Amino acid sequence: MRRASDARPDDARSHADPAVSPGPPHIIDSDVDLHDPAQRAETRPREWDLLAAMAAGGVAGAEARYGLGIAFPHADNAIAWSTVLINASGCLLIGALMVVLLELARPHRLWRPFLGVGVLGGYTTYSTFAVDAVRLLHQHRPGVALGYVVVTFVSCLAAVWLGATGTRSLAVSAARQPEAVRR
16 A cells, blocks of 8 residues: 655656645546656647648648538438448558558658548548447347448548558559659
């Protein structure tokens, strides 16, 4: 058993237990070791331009997702094909995007947060997928729910692989063509 006299001032447990720490409560991330300089960097103030890029991209992605959801409605007791289409196409795009941004180009530092985290993070909707699967279970349609989960998982996995592999293949093929043909 720990006593108040045993607690170190930088111990996260001492801040969480009011009986141990007489001062105001502190919010400490228990995963950050403040003695490790590499982890201490996690506590520095955030860079607002990155947050703005992600937020702007998120709005654009969410609007695109909303539009597709409206364009392709589904019955409550059926597979939400619009959600499958949204998530699979988002996975295809993220596979292609990561190859372009990480292997083929030297983009501005805001492109990845804007496009990857923002646009595609706002566009894909795994929370809706989960809610749809649970809704199917609540409607006593376990076979349809299982099919929905399998179709979504397989299509998204295949799509991200296809996006990455296809983009690499296109880049290799474009690099092999003579300069006169590329123009």
